[in-house]
């Protein structure tokens with residue numbers, strides 16, 4: 313088994329630092345790294361592409377400039393601002409996190425990763441991203457994009473989660489870490505994708521997989537996400553349609569089902585029950601409405 317030596321790390325680090333300015337994307341949460349705004353962006357980015365996050369993120373932080381403003385608002389207002397992002401459980405988790413920040417952290421987003429990880433909906437990746445981008449803490453940020461870069465460019469073999477964590481932390485070196493983390497994310501998102509764009513990749517010259525060949529190590533590495541299941545015709549799509557209908561007003565169950573034409577009523581009832589169990593929708597009399605309306 314081959315391992316990466318310190319020279320490999322230094323060479324890759326230099327190559328990435330050199331091309332980092334050309335990778336930068338003009339994202340508003342990078343230009344204004346307020347901790348709350350960064351936390352909101354990272355929760356939204358967990359399962360949604362950057363291009364779909366920019367608009368909802370801007371509306372969200374304009375409506376709720378602080379965690380306390382979000383915590384004091386009803387969940388229904390948060391769900392309305394989540395339109396277009398999908399995976400609505402994240403909206404409830406973010407609302408719950410805002411309440412915890414208000415009640416346990418005096419309204420201030422904590423900077424320690426151990427405290428950040430206590431917040432609902434915040435796992436290792438999100439905690440490290442907030443600590444790095446908002447507070448300039450020296451922690452590596454490893455999402456699916458970075459995990460692909462590590463497995464291909466540095467290791468040229470599949471990596472376990474602890475290996476990827478140790479490798480990324482070692483790769484940070486002594487220089488500025490937030491911009492380095494951002495460059496890794498940008499490289500993965502723009503070039504080292506599931507189907508990589510090696511011919512135009514700015515670090516191809518120092519990439520082990522490119523130089524040594526072999527089977528692509530990324531798909532078998534920990535932290536590299538598999539393709540999402542089809543959205544069209546899925547329960548996720550029905551959930552989105554139900555929530556979209558309820559964003560306008562509460563509806564009787566019969567009226568709601570009538571508006572979901574094309575979807576089978578029995579299935580819609582099951583999906584609706586799931587939304588109620590998740591705390592996103594509530595019954596009121598004979599009707600249903602967004603939770604906390």
Ligand code: SF4
Pocket residue numbers: 461464465503504505508509510511513514515516517519520521522
């Ligand atoms: S050369 Fe290809 S595999 Fe290597 S880092 Fe660039 S895009 Fe990824």
